[in-house]
Every structure is written in C-alpha cells, then in structure tokens.
Amino acid sequence: MNLESLRTLGYEEIKQEVVRYTVSYEGKRLAEELEPMIYMTAIHRALQETEEAKELLERGASVPLPSLEGIEWVMSLIGTGYLFSEQDLSAVAVFLNSCGQLRKYMASKEQSAPRIAAYGSSLQELPGLREEIGRCIRFGVIETQASRGLERVRKQLAVAKDRLQRKLDSIMSRHQSILQENLVSMRGGRYVIPVKREYHKQVKGAVLDQSTSGQTVFVEPYEIAALQGELELLAADEAREEGIILSTLSGLVEREQESLRLNIEVTGAYDFIFAKAKYARSLNARNVALNDRGVLRMNGGRHPELKDMVPVSLNFGQSYKSLIVTGPNTGGKTVVLKTLGLLSAMVQSGLLIPVEEQSEFTVFSDIISVIGDGQSLTQSLSTFSAQMKSIEGMLRFAGRGVLLLIDELAAGTDPGEGFALSIAILEELSRKGANIVVTTHFNELKSFAAAAPGFENARMEFDKHTLQPLYKLTIGEAGESYALQIAEKLGIPPEVIRRSHELAGQQRRPEGMISFRGKEKAIKAHNRHKHSLDSEEESVQGDQLQDASAKDSKGLGSSFEIGDAVYISSINRTGIVYARQDSMGIVGVMVQKEKLRINHKRLKPYLSKEELYPEDYDFDIIFESKENRKKRKLMRKKHVEGLSIIHPEEEV
Structure with a gap:
C-alpha cells in the first residue's frame, strides 16, 4: 500500500488508537505493525476474528489475558548464560499459570467464537516447569x-546464629555499665557493641568504627570473632546452594524457550484481536461484506475521528466505477474522500468500521490519494505543481483494483487548461481500469461525467435558502459552487453580484449536450466538443481584447486606472489594477487575491472600471484585507501610535 497516501488519510492515527487498547508488549508490537492486506481470505478471517472478540466483550466476558510483565526481560536473556533471579522465575510461573487459565477459557468459547478459540489450543501450560518453580520459589524467596544441600546449610546457619546471639547477650550483660546504649549494631557485615570511648579498652576486641561525635566506639569482641567467621562461611555455602537451584531452574526455562515464545505469540495475538474489538466498540463499528469484483457500497459511513459528521453513503462498481463529486467549498467533498479511503484501508486491516447495515467493500490492491495542497517551500512547488507530481505517480501505478482519490483535480492553474488536463488525466486513469473518486469545481467535468462511460456525477447537497452545506452526497446529479450566492450573503454589494452574473453568463459553456454510446464514440465526441469550445473561447477573448484596445482614446491603455481589468501577456492571465503606473512604468495588478507589480508594457487593456463596477465603488473591499480595512477606518478617526498598514508586493 502507498504509505504516503495512508498517512494523508489519517491511517497512522487509527493505528495509535488500537495501540492504546493493548496491554502487552507483544500486542502493542502487532498493533504498531498493522497495515492493510490485499488477500481477501486473510482480510475476511481478520474481520471475523475481530467481530467474534467484539461479541464476547459485548456479552460482558472478562478475558483472562496473561500478563507479560517481566517476560520480555527473561526472553531477551535466554541463550546468554544469564542466571535468572527469583523474581524472573516467578514471572515465568505466573505467566504459565495465566496461559493455562486462558486456554481453559477459550476452550469454553469454542461454539460461540470458534475462530479465535482455536488459538487457545496452541498455548503450552508446561506443568513440569511451572510446578518446579512453584516448589523452589515462594513469594520471591527460595x-x-x-534442595537437601540448602536445607542442611540453613539448619547449620540457624544453629550458628543462635550461638552467636547467646554470646552477644552475655557480653552485653557483662559490659552494660560501659555501653553507650543497649543495642547490637553491625559494621562491615559483622556484629559490634557500642562502648563509651573512655572505656573501650576494657572490652577485649577490635575497634571497627566510631560515631560521628567520637563519643561511641564500636567494638567486635574477640569472643564472637570466631563465631562470626563461621557464620560468614555458612552464608557463602547458602549462596552457593541457592545459585545451584537458580541455575537448575534457569536451565529448565532455557529448554522450554520455544514453547514460551509460542505462548507469548498467542498471548500477543489475543491482545491485538481484543484491542481491535475494544476500538470497534468505541466507534460502534460493524463488520462488512467483502468482494473482489470491484463493487463498493458504503452506507452511512462515518470518519472515525469526526464524531459529529453526517454519515456519507456512496457506491460504485456496477454501472459505473468512478465518481466526480461537485459542490460548494466547505460542503464536505474532501471529507467524503478521506472517509472512503480510510474506511477501505481499515477494512483491509481487519478492523470493523462505523457504517450502517448492508455495506459492502471491495478489496483494493492499492489506495492512492492526492489530498491537500502539498506545497513545498524547500522544493519550490506550488499547489498545482505538487499535485501534478503526485498525479504522475498515479498514472504510473494505476490499474484494475486500485482506488484513486483526488481532491480538486488541476486546481491552482488556468481554468481553461485545467479542465482539459483534468479530462485527459481521468480518461487515462479510467483506461487503466482504476476506480476514481475526484472532487472538482470545473463545470466541464460535470458534462464529462454525465457523458463518459464508467463515470457518474455526485454532488454535495446545499440548502439554497440558508446557503448552508447539508453534508449529504447524492449520486447521479452534479452540484453547483454557489459562489455568487455565498458572496452575496457575506456582504458583497448587489451591483458586484449583478455584474458577476452578467460575466458568468457570457463565459458559461453549454452543459449536458453530448450523448455517448461506447467509449470510442464518447472520446471522439468529447474531443470535438472541446475543440469547438476552445475555438469559440479564443474568438471571444480575441474580440474582447480587440474591442478593449480600441478604447485607448478614452485613457485606458498606457494610463491604467484603479479598477481596470487588464490582460497580462507574460503569464496569460487577467487581473485588476490596484495601483496606478509609477515613474518606473510599474503598475500594481491583483491576480486571484495575489498582488503583483508588473511593467505596463506587459499589460493590455481588457475592461474598464466603468464596465466592471458602479460609480463611487469602494475598491478597498477587493484590494484590502479585512484587518487592513479596520486599521484604515481607525486611522481616519484618530492617530494611533505604532499602527501601520504594510502591503507585501512582488514584481513580475
């Protein structure tokens, strides 16, 4: 699968949600390695396992997943000759006991959850190892x-400690009058008595330490020195016997390492499956039908990260295999792409998804998305350039069974060339057999979708009265951008809106005039239609430029006025003059909200400001940002220290 596309769709966030529900290091590892599969049998099994686990959880079952605490450390040291401690071996015993409980639990669920119950039969209880550890170690102590040797040594230790204690009691009683306190201390692992400094010579023995103040001297009486030496020898014997026992148990663990690894794998698999099930419950997700015929039917799909979104329904793969989605900005077109792509990737990862009943997904060999502007300052890529770079990859990897998701195809370039490029790209991607879902604002693509075989229109519904998006996708109909209606509602003056309608009416191309039967006929007819429209456009544009050039006797031409529309020959675009020509012959021109500084020789008159705007029109609405308009209004009222308006400009 295309990793960059999965990242764009938000797949990594879904993986982290699954990781959050795991409880073991092995389950976490499996969740972090989660990725979409492409073989239907494997996908189907993974979905069924997740569904079975979810049903067990919904019935209130408490699954006794073994704890792997301390086991990772043990397994990492197997084969190194490391002598495991009492705590290490206790962790192994606890793990084996839990594996036995899980095996019995899963055996009882064989009828209700046969697929995941089958894993339980692979668990090894290893009663010999478990019982031997339990016999030798209790509560972390040997x-x-x-062993007989340890038992003998500890009996000797007990006798020696008793003799030493009785001797100490006798010495303390005999020297009580010269003791600083009636307590036995230890210094360097040996027993000493606290004697007042001035009397320490009265006790025959070795001075091992003194207090900070120097008033107390800690003396080891010669009477107990021999007993203490005997005690140290016995303690060494005890440690040796304990080491023999730990070595024997470590050897038993080493011999069972393969069974232990298998138990860890099975435990991790259960942890992973139930983590997917817990995540599915949090989404109120369900299983879906699968097919390899390219048929997809998503009923009421919801994006996992958008809890309040309006569910989206769409389908393709029968009478058509690709959709062209149109509609206004903020209408939810991009969300449709991300929801479809992400849910498809989740299904192929064995995850249940938030959809309604009767949903069916097909298995894609790859999912490639071009969503977002992809601009790169380091590579000097514009929105259009970045998208084309991604589209180039699509054209190379497109094929049957590949899902392609494209947001605002060919946006950020000249509309006349953009729609032509879009159609050519879609034709080639479709020819390669890919499933395509693309969003666009180009009206020409609506006609293309309505006429070209394999394509269908879809629109995001919009309330014409409230001018609010409904976030509902309707297949079979093309949408509108509602740009002028939205602009009017947001306060653009009626005169501007009226003039916009006039200009839009002049430039609007006919739609829905082509009828296709068969792909070859469709392409030929479409190309004829495109050629005639291009010729018509060039003729109209030439006439407008010629007519506009004739208006130089009215002052339009060498002396451009603020508000005049001009044609910029160097970039083949039109713009609006926002700053008059300066002494260097440079004119300020705004092109799609971008202010440029252009030499007047590169400009040709297009339309005068009188033809575009009403008398006394406030051009600040077009040329100034809302923030700058507020500043200018404030400046007109009073002087404000430090307040300024800065216009970043660029020369072409």
Missing part, C-alpha cells in the same frame, strides 16, 4: 526445601 524455599528451604528446594
């Missing part, structure tokens, strides 16, 4: 009965 039992005296673990």
Whole structure:
C-alpha cells in the first residue's frame, strides 16, 4: 500500500488508537505493525476474528489475558548464560499459570467464537516447569526445601546464629555499665557493641568504627570473632546452594524457550484481536461484506475521528466505477474522500468500521490519494505543481483494483487548461481500469461525467435558502459552487453580484449536450466538443481584447486606472489594477487575491472600471484585507501610535 497516501488519510492515527487498547508488549508490537492486506481470505478471517472478540466483550466476558510483565526481560536473556533471579522465575510461573487459565477459557468459547478459540489450543501450560518453580520459589524467596544441600546449610546457619546471639547477650550483660546504649549494631557485615570511648579498652576486641561525635566506639569482641567467621562461611555455602537451584531452574526455562515464545505469540495475538474489538466498540463499528469484483457500497459511513459528521453513503462498481463529486467549498467533498479511503484501508486491516447495515467493500490492491495542497517551500512547488507530481505517480501505478482519490483535480492553474488536463488525466486513469473518486469545481467535468462511460456525477447537497452545506452526497446529479450566492450573503454589494452574473453568463459553456454510446464514440465526441469550445473561447477573448484596445482614446491603455481589468501577456492571465503606473512604468495588478507589480508594457487593456463596477465603488473591499480595512477606518478617526498598514508586493 502507498504509505504516503495512508498517512494523508489519517491511517497512522487509527493505528495509535488500537495501540492504546493493548496491554502487552507483544500486542502493542502487532498493533504498531498493522497495515492493510490485499488477500481477501486473510482480510475476511481478520474481520471475523475481530467481530467474534467484539461479541464476547459485548456479552460482558472478562478475558483472562496473561500478563507479560517481566517476560520480555527473561526472553531477551535466554541463550546468554544469564542466571535468572527469583523474581524472573516467578514471572515465568505466573505467566504459565495465566496461559493455562486462558486456554481453559477459550476452550469454553469454542461454539460461540470458534475462530479465535482455536488459538487457545496452541498455548503450552508446561506443568513440569511451572510446578518446579512453584516448589523452589515462594513469594520471591527460595524455599528451604528446594534442595537437601540448602536445607542442611540453613539448619547449620540457624544453629550458628543462635550461638552467636547467646554470646552477644552475655557480653552485653557483662559490659552494660560501659555501653553507650543497649543495642547490637553491625559494621562491615559483622556484629559490634557500642562502648563509651573512655572505656573501650576494657572490652577485649577490635575497634571497627566510631560515631560521628567520637563519643561511641564500636567494638567486635574477640569472643564472637570466631563465631562470626563461621557464620560468614555458612552464608557463602547458602549462596552457593541457592545459585545451584537458580541455575537448575534457569536451565529448565532455557529448554522450554520455544514453547514460551509460542505462548507469548498467542498471548500477543489475543491482545491485538481484543484491542481491535475494544476500538470497534468505541466507534460502534460493524463488520462488512467483502468482494473482489470491484463493487463498493458504503452506507452511512462515518470518519472515525469526526464524531459529529453526517454519515456519507456512496457506491460504485456496477454501472459505473468512478465518481466526480461537485459542490460548494466547505460542503464536505474532501471529507467524503478521506472517509472512503480510510474506511477501505481499515477494512483491509481487519478492523470493523462505523457504517450502517448492508455495506459492502471491495478489496483494493492499492489506495492512492492526492489530498491537500502539498506545497513545498524547500522544493519550490506550488499547489498545482505538487499535485501534478503526485498525479504522475498515479498514472504510473494505476490499474484494475486500485482506488484513486483526488481532491480538486488541476486546481491552482488556468481554468481553461485545467479542465482539459483534468479530462485527459481521468480518461487515462479510467483506461487503466482504476476506480476514481475526484472532487472538482470545473463545470466541464460535470458534462464529462454525465457523458463518459464508467463515470457518474455526485454532488454535495446545499440548502439554497440558508446557503448552508447539508453534508449529504447524492449520486447521479452534479452540484453547483454557489459562489455568487455565498458572496452575496457575506456582504458583497448587489451591483458586484449583478455584474458577476452578467460575466458568468457570457463565459458559461453549454452543459449536458453530448450523448455517448461506447467509449470510442464518447472520446471522439468529447474531443470535438472541446475543440469547438476552445475555438469559440479564443474568438471571444480575441474580440474582447480587440474591442478593449480600441478604447485607448478614452485613457485606458498606457494610463491604467484603479479598477481596470487588464490582460497580462507574460503569464496569460487577467487581473485588476490596484495601483496606478509609477515613474518606473510599474503598475500594481491583483491576480486571484495575489498582488503583483508588473511593467505596463506587459499589460493590455481588457475592461474598464466603468464596465466592471458602479460609480463611487469602494475598491478597498477587493484590494484590502479585512484587518487592513479596520486599521484604515481607525486611522481616519484618530492617530494611533505604532499602527501601520504594510502591503507585501512582488514584481513580475
């Protein structure tokens, strides 16, 4: 699968949600390695396993997943000759005991959850190892009965400690009058008595330490020195016997390492499956039907990260395999792309998805998306350039069974060339057999979708009265941008809106005039239609330029006025003059909200401001930002220290 596209769709965030529900290091590893599969049998099994786990959880089942605490450390040291501690071996015993419980639990669920129950039969209880660890170690301490040698040494230790204690009691009683306190201390692992400094010579023994103040001297009486030496030898014997026991148990663990690894894998698999099930419950998700025929029917699909979104329904793969989605900005077109792409990737990862009943998904060999502007300052890529770079990859990897998601195809360039390029790209992608869902504002693509075989229109519904998006996708109909209606509602003056309608009417191309039967006929007819429209456009544009050039005797031409529409020959675009020609012959021209500084020789008159705007029209509405308009209004009222208006400009 295309990793960059998965990232764009938000797949990584979904993986992290699954990781959050895991409880073991092995389950976490499996969740972090989650990725879409392409084989239907494997996908189908993974979905069924997740569904079975979800049903168990919904019935209130408490799954006894073994704890892997401490096990990762043990397994990492197997084969190194490391002597495992009492705590390490206790962790192994606890793990094996939990594996036994899980095996019994899954055996009881064989009828209700046969697929995931089958994993339980692979768990190894290893009773010999578990019981031997339990016999030798209890509560993290080696039992005296673990070996005869240890039992013998500990009995000798007990006798020696008793003799030493009785001797200490006798010495303390005899020297009580010269003791600083009636307590036995230890220094360097040996027993000492606290004697007042001035009397320490009365006790025959070795001075091992003194207090900070120097008033107390800690003396080891010679009477107990021999007993203490005997005690140290016995303690060394005890440590040796304990080491023998730990070495024996470590060897048993080493011999069972393959069974232990298998148990860890099965435990991790269960942890992973139930993590997917817990995540599915949080989304109120369900299983879906699968097919390899390219048929997709998404009923009421919801994006997992958008809790309040209006569910989206769409389908393709029968009478058509590709959709061209139109509609206004903020109408939800991009959300449709991301929802479809993400849910498809989730299904192929064995995840249940938030859709309604009767949903069916097809298995895609790849999902490639071009969503977002993709601009790169380091590579000097514009929105259009970045998108074309991605489209080039699509054209190389497109094929049957590949889902392509394209947001605002060919946006950011000249509309006349943009729609032609869009159609050529879609024709080639469709020819390669890919499923395509593309959003656009080009009216020409609506006609293309209505006429070209394999394509269908779809629109995001919009309330014409409230001018609010309804976030509902309707297939079979093309949408409108509602740009002028929205602009009017947002306060653009009626005169501007009226003039916009006039200009739009002059430039609007006929739609829905082509009838196709068969792909070859469709392409030929479309190309004839495109050629005639291009010729008509060139003729109209030439006439307008010629007519406009004749108006130089009215002052339009060498002396451009603010508000005049001009044609910029160097970039083949039109713009509006926002600053008069300066002494260097440079004119300020706004092109699609971008202010440019252009030499007057590169400009040709297009339409005068009188033809575009009403008398006394406030051009600040067009040329100034809302923030600057507020500043200018404030400046007209009073002087404000430090307040300024800055216009970043560019020369072409």
